[in-house]
Amino acid sequence: xxxxxxxxxxxxxxxxxxxxxxxxxxxxxxxxxxxxxxxxxxxxxxxxxxxxxxxxxxxxxxxxxxxxxxxxxxxxxxxxxxxxxxxxxxxxxxxxxxxxxxxxxxxxxxxxxxxxxxxxxxxxxxxxxxxxxxxxxxxxxxxxxxxxxxxxxxxxxxxxxxxxxxxxxxxxxxxxxxxxxxxxxxxxxxxxxxxxxxxxxxxxxxxxxxxxxxxxxxxxxxxxxxxxxxxxxxxxxxxxxxxxxxxxxxxxxxxxxxxxxxxxxxxxxxxxxxxxxxxxxxxxxxxxxxxxxxxxxxxxxxxxxxxxxxxxxxxxxxxxxxxxxxxxxxxxxxxxxxxxxxxxxxxxxxxxxxxxxxxxxxxxxxxxxxxxxxxxxxxxxxxxxxxxxxxxxxxxxxxxxxxxxxxxxxxxxxxxxxxxxxxxxxxxxxxxxxxxxxxxxxxxxxxxxxxxxxxxxxxxxxxxxxxxxxxxxxxxxxxxxxxxxxxxxxxxxxxxxxxxxxxx
Ligand code: PFF
Numbered sequence: 001x002x003x004x005x006x007x008x009x010x011x012x013x014x015x016x017x018x019x020x021x022x023x024x025x026x027x028x029x030x031x032x033x034x035x036x037x038x039x040x041x042x043x044x045x046x047x048x049x050x051x052x053x054x055x056x057x058x059x060x061x062x063x064x065x066x067x068x069x070x071x072x073x074x075x076x077x078x079x080x081x082x083x084x085x086x087x088x089x090x091x092x093x094x095x096x097x098x099x100x101x102x103x104x105x106x107x108x109x110x111x112x113x114x115x116x117x118x119x120x121x122x123x124x125x126x127x128x129x130x131x132x133x134x135x136x137x138x139x140x141x142x143x144x145x146x147x148x149x150x151x152x153x154x155x156x157x158x159x160x161x162x163x164x165x166x167x168x169x170x171x172x173x174x175x176x177x178x179x180x181x182x183x184x185x186x187x188x189x190x191x192x193x194x195x196x197x198x199x200x201x202x203x204x205x206x207x208x209x210x211x212x213x214x215x216x217x218x219x220x221x222x223x224x225x226x227x228x229x230x231x232x233x234x235x236x237x238x239x240x241x242x243x244x245x246x247x248x249x250x251x252x253x254x255x256x257x258x259x260x261x262x263x264x265x266x267x268x269x270x271x272x273x274x275x276x277x278x279x280x281x282x283x284x285x286x287x288x289x290x291x292x293x294x295x296x297x298x299x300x301x302x303x304x305x306x307x308x309x310x311x312x313x314x315x316x317x318x319x320x321x322x323x324x325x326x327x328x329x330x331x332x333x334x335x336x337x338x339x340x341x342x343x344x345x346x347x348x349x350x351x352x353x354x355x356x357x358x359x360x361x362x363x364x365x366x367x368x369x370x371x372x373x374x375x376x377x378x379x380x381x382x383x384x385x386x387x388x389x390x391x392x393x394x395x396x397x398x399x400x401x402x403x404x405x406x407x408x409x410x411x412x413x414x415x416x417x418x419x420x421x422x423x424x425x426x427x428x429x430x431x432x433x434x435x436x437x438x439x440x441x442x443x444x445x446x447x448x449x450x451x452x453x454x455x456x457x458x459x460x461x462x463x464x465x466x467x468x469x470x471x472x473x474x475x476x477x478x479x480x481x482x483x484x485x486x487x488x489x490x491x492x493x494x495x496x497x498x499x500x501x502x503x504x
Contacts, residue, residue, distance in 0.1 A: 003068050003242070003243065004166050004167050004168075004243055004354070005167060005243050005244065005245065006167045006171055006243050006244060007167065007168065007171045008171070009244075009248060009249070009253070011167070011170075011171035011174060012240060012241070012243070012244055012248075012253070013253050013256050013257060014174040014175065014178045015170060015171070015174050015240055015333070015337065016237060016240055016253070016257045017178055017256075017257050017260045017261060018174050018177050018178045018333030018334065018337065019231045019236050019237070019240070019333060019334050019337030019338075020229060020230050020231050020257055020258075020260075020261040020334075021178070021181070021260065021261050021264040021265075021330060021333075021334070022229075022231075022330055022331050022333075022334030022335075023100075023103065023298075023327060023330060023331045023334070024225075024228050024229050025229060025261065025264045025265040025268055025330065026185075026264075026268040026272070026298070026326065026327060026330055027268075027272075027293055027294050027295075027297045027298050028225065028228070028229075028293055028294065029225065029229065029265035029266075029268065029269060030205065030265075030268055030269035030272045030273055030293070031272075031291060031292065031293030031294075031297065032221055032225050032293065033045070033205065033206075033269060034204065034205045034273065034291055035221075035291075035293075036212055036215075036217070036218040036221050036222070037208065037209045037210070037211075037212030037213065037218055038204070038205060038206045038207040038208050038209055039206040039207060039208035040208035040209050040210045040212055040213055041212070041218065041221075041222065043213060044213065044218055044219050044221075044222035044223075045222045045225065045226070047222070048219075048222040048223045048225070048226040049226055049258060049262070051432055051436045051437065051440070052223060052226055052227070052432070052436065052437045052440055052441075053226040053227070053229075053230045053232070053258060054254060054255070054258055055429055055432040055433050055436075055437055056227075056230075056232045056233070056397055056400070056401070056433075056437055057230055057232055057237060057254045057257065057258065058250060058251060058254045058417065058425070058429070059400060059401070059404055059413065059433060060232055060237035060238045060241065060400070061237055061238075061241040061250045061253060061254055061417075062241070062250055062413050062416060062417045063075070063238050063241070063400075063404075063413075064237065064238035064239060064240065064241030064242035064244075065241040065242065065244050065245075065246060065248065065250065066246065066413075066416055066498070067242070067497075067498065068242050068246065069242055069344075069348050069493060070086070070090070070235060070238055070239040070242055070341050070344035070345045070348050071085075071086035071087075071089050071090050071235040071238045071239065071341060071345065072086030072087050072090060072345050072348065072349060072484075072485065072493060073086065073345075073348040073349065073493035074086065074238055074242070075400075075403060076485075076493050076496070077493070077496065077497045077498045078403060078407070078408050078496070078498050079403075079407065079496055080496055082403055082407075083485040083493070084478075084481040084482050084484075084485045085396070085399045085400065085403065085481070086235070086238075086345070086485075087345070087480065087481035087484050087485055088392075088395070088396055088399070088477060088478065088481045089233060089234050089235040089238075089341075089396040089399075089400070090234075090235040090341050090342055090345045091392075091477045091480060091481060092233065092234040092235070092388055092392040092393055092396055092477070093234040093235050093236060093338045093339075093341050093342060094338075094342050094365065095368075095384060095388055095392070095473065095477070096234065096338055096385075096388050096389075096392075096393075097335055097338035097339055097365060097369075098365055098368045098369040098371070098372065098384075099369065099372050099380075099381040099384055099385060100331070100334065100335050100338060101152055101155045101156060101159075101335060101365070101366075101369045101372070102148065102152060102369060102372030102373060102377055102381055103295075103331070103381070104151065104152075104155040104328065104331050104332065104335055105148045105149075105150075105151025105152035105153075105154070105155055105372075105373060106127075106131060106132075106148060106151060106299060107151070107324050107327050107328045107331065108150070108151035108154050108155065108328070109131050109147045109148065109150075109151045110131075110299065110303070110320070110324040111320075111321060111324045111325060111328065113126070113131075113320070114317050114320025114321045114323075114324060115317055115320075115321070116317065117307065117313050117316045117317050117320060118130075119303050119304075119307070120307075121304075121307065123299065123300045123301075123303035123304045123307075124300045124304075126303075127299045127300055127303075130147070131145065131147050131148065131299075132145055132148065132375065132377070132378055133145040133375045134375060134376075134378055135374075135375040135376040135379075137376070137379060138376050138379035138380055138383070138461060138462075138465045138469070139376070139462075139465070140375070140376050141371075141374040141375065141376040141377075142374060142375035142376055143374065143375060144370075144373050144374055144375070145373060145374070145375050145377070148372075148373045148377065149370075149373040151373075152366075152369055152370070152372070152373045153366075155332075155335065156362055156365070156366040156369070158332060159332070159335060159336045159339055159362060160358070160359070160362050162332070162336050163336050163339060163340065163343070163358050163362070164355065164358055164359075165355075166354055166358075167243050170336065170340075173333075174333060176329070177329045177330075177332055177333040178333065180325075180329045181264070181326045181329040181330040182264065182267070184322050184323075184325055184326040184329070185264070185267045185268060185271055185326055186267070187322055188271040188275070188319070188322060188323060188326065189267060189270050189271040189274065191275075191309075191319065192270070192271050192272075192273075192274025192275045192278065193270065193274045195274065195275070195277075195278035195309075196278060196281055197277040197278040197279075197280060197281030197282070198274035198275070198277045198278050199274075199277065200277045200280070200281065200287070201273040201274050201275070201276045201277015201278065201280065201287055202270060202273050202274055202277060203277075204273065204277065204287045204291075205269055205270075205273035206269075220444060220447070223440050223444060224389075224390075224394075224444065227393055227394060227397060227441075228389060228393070229261060229265065230257075230258065230261060231334065231337060231338075232393075232397055233392075233393040233394060233395075233396035233397035233400070234338070234341070234392075234393055234396060235341035235345070235396075236337045236338060236340065236341055238341070239340050239341035239344040239345075240337065240340065242344065247420045248420065249420060249421045249422055250417040250420065250421050251417060251418075251421035251422065251423045251424070251425060252421060252422045252423055255423070264330075272297070272302070273287075273291075275302065275305050275306075276290050276291055276301070276305065278305070278308070279301075279304070279305040279308060282308050283308075290305075295378075298327060302323060303320065306319045306320055306323065339361065339362065339365060342361050342365070343357050343358050343361050346361065347491075348489075348491060348493050349484075349487075349489035349490075349491060349493050350489055350490050350491055351489075351490050351491035379461070379465070380469050382459060383458065383459065383461060383465060383466060383469035383470050384469050384470070384473060386458050386459065386470065387458075387469070387470035387471070387473060387474060388473075390444075390445070390448045391445060391448070391449075391474055392474065392477065394441050394444055394445050395441075395445055397437070397441050398438050398441040398442055398445065401433055401434070401437050401438035401441065402438060404433055405430075405433045405434035405435070405437075405438060406434065408498075410429065410430035410433045410434055411427070411430055414427075414429055414430060458470065
C-alpha cells in the first residue's frame with residue numbers, strides 16, 4: 001500500500017512548527033528567560049539549540065523520511081533490537097497527550113468564561129474552586145469536574161476531526177493553527193506595549209545578567225527548554241517526516257522549524273512581560289511579585305491582569321477570548337501531533353486501516369485522559385508531566401543518539417541528508433550526535449534522578465503517589481515497549497533493511 005504523503009513541503013513544515021510551538025512557548029519560555037538571566041539567557045538557549053535541538057531534530061526528520069516509517073519501524077529497520085526504543089518514544093507521546101488534553105480542556109472553559117469575565121477579581125479561586133474543583137490531594141479523585149470533563153471531550157472531538165483524514169485534513173487545519181496564534185499574539189503584544197509600565201516589564205524580562213552564565217542551573221534550564229519546545233524525543237517528528245518523499249530537503253526544513261518556534265517564543269515573551277509590567281505598576285508591586293510560569297501564569301496571573309485593563313469588562317472579555325484562543329490554537333496542533341505517532345506506529349506494525357486506528361487510538365487516549373478531568377486530576381497531571389518530561393523524553397532522545405551516534409554511525413546518516421538538502425552540514429553534526437547531545441542528556445537525567453531519589457522527591461508528594469504516577473508509569477512504559485516489540489506484526493516492520501546500505 002502506498003504510504004500517505006503531505007500535500008506539500010509547506011504542509012509538513014507547518015505541521016512541524018505547529019507541533020513545536022505549543023503551550024511551552026507561551027507560558028514556559030518567557031518565565032525561564034526572565035528567571036535565568038534575561039537577555040543573557042539567550043546565549044545558553046542558542047547554544048542548546050545548536051548543540052542539541054537542531055542536531056536531534058535533523059536526526060529525527062532523517063530517520064522518519066529515510067525509512068518511511070514511524071519510530072518503532074524506523075529504529076527496527078536499523079536493528080531489530082532497537083524496536084523497543086521506538087515504542088518508548090511513542091509511549092512518551094501517548095501519555096503526554098493524555099494530560100495535555102486536560103489542559104486544553106481548561107482552555108475551552110476559559111474561552112467560555114471570558115465572555116462574562118467569569119473569574120471576576122479573583123482568578124485564583126475561580127481556577128481552583130470553580131473550574132478544577134480541586135480535591136485535597138492525589139489520593140482523592142472526587143469524581144469529575146464537569147467543566148473540565150466537557151472541555152476534555154471537546155478537545156478529543158476536535159482532535160478526531162482534524163486527524164481523521166490523516167495528512168490531508170491536518171494539512172488544511174495547520175494553516176489556521178499556525179498562523180492564527182501568531183496574529184493573536186501580535187494583537188496581545190500591541191495592547192501590552194502600549195500600556196504604562198510595559199517597558200519596565202520588558203526590560204525586566206530581557207535585562208542581561210551575564211553572571212548567571214556561570215551558574216550550571218541556567219545551562220540545565222536552557223537544554224531542558226530546548227528539548228521540550230522542539231517536541232523531540234517523543235516520536236512526533238519521526239512520524240511526521242515519514243510522510244515526506246524520501247528525497248526532500250531536511251536541513252532547511254529543520255532550520256525553518258527551529259527559527260519559527262523560537263520566534264513564537266520571543267513574541268509571547270514580549271506580550272506576557274509587557275502585560276506583567278503594567279500589572280505590577282497598577283498594583284504598585286515589583287515585577288518579581290507577579291511573574292509566573294505554567295498553569296499559574298495562564299489561568300491565574302494573566303486573567304487577573306486583563307481584568308485591570310482600561311475599558312471595563314467588555315475589553316477584559318475581549319482580551320480574555322484573544323488570549324485563550326491563542327493558547328487553544330497554539331496547543332491543539334501540539335496535541336494532535338502527539339497523537340499521530342501512536343496511530344502511525346500501529347498502522348506500520350499491523351497494517352491496520354488508518355481511519356479505524358485513528359478512531360480507536362483516540363477513544364483509548366480519551367479514556368485515559370479522563371483521569372485528568374477528575375477533581376484530583378491536577379496532582380496527577382503535575383506528577384506525570386514531571387516524570388515524562390524529565391525522564392521519558394530525555395531518555396528517548398538519549399537512546400536515539402546512542403543508536404545513530406554509536407551503532408549506525410552519524411556520518412552515514414549525514415551522507416543521506418546532505419545530498420538532498422539545500423544546506424550541507426559538516427562533521428560537527430556527527431560530534432553533536434555522538435558526544436555532546438547524549439552526554440548532556442544523560443547528565444540531565446542522572447542529576448534529576450539523584451536529586452529525586454536522595455534529596456528531594458518531586459513536588460513534595462507522598463512516595464506512593466510518585467511511585468504510581470511517576471516511577472511506576474516509567475516502568476510500565478518500559479515493559480510495554482518490550483512486549484509490543486515482541487508481538488508479531490503483520491506489516492513487516494522489524495526487518496533490518498538498513499544495516500549497511502546508505503542508498504535512498
Ligand atoms: N513543543 C510543544 C510545547 O512546547 O508546548 C509540545 C509539547 C512538548 C507538549 C512537550 C508537551 C510536552 F511535554
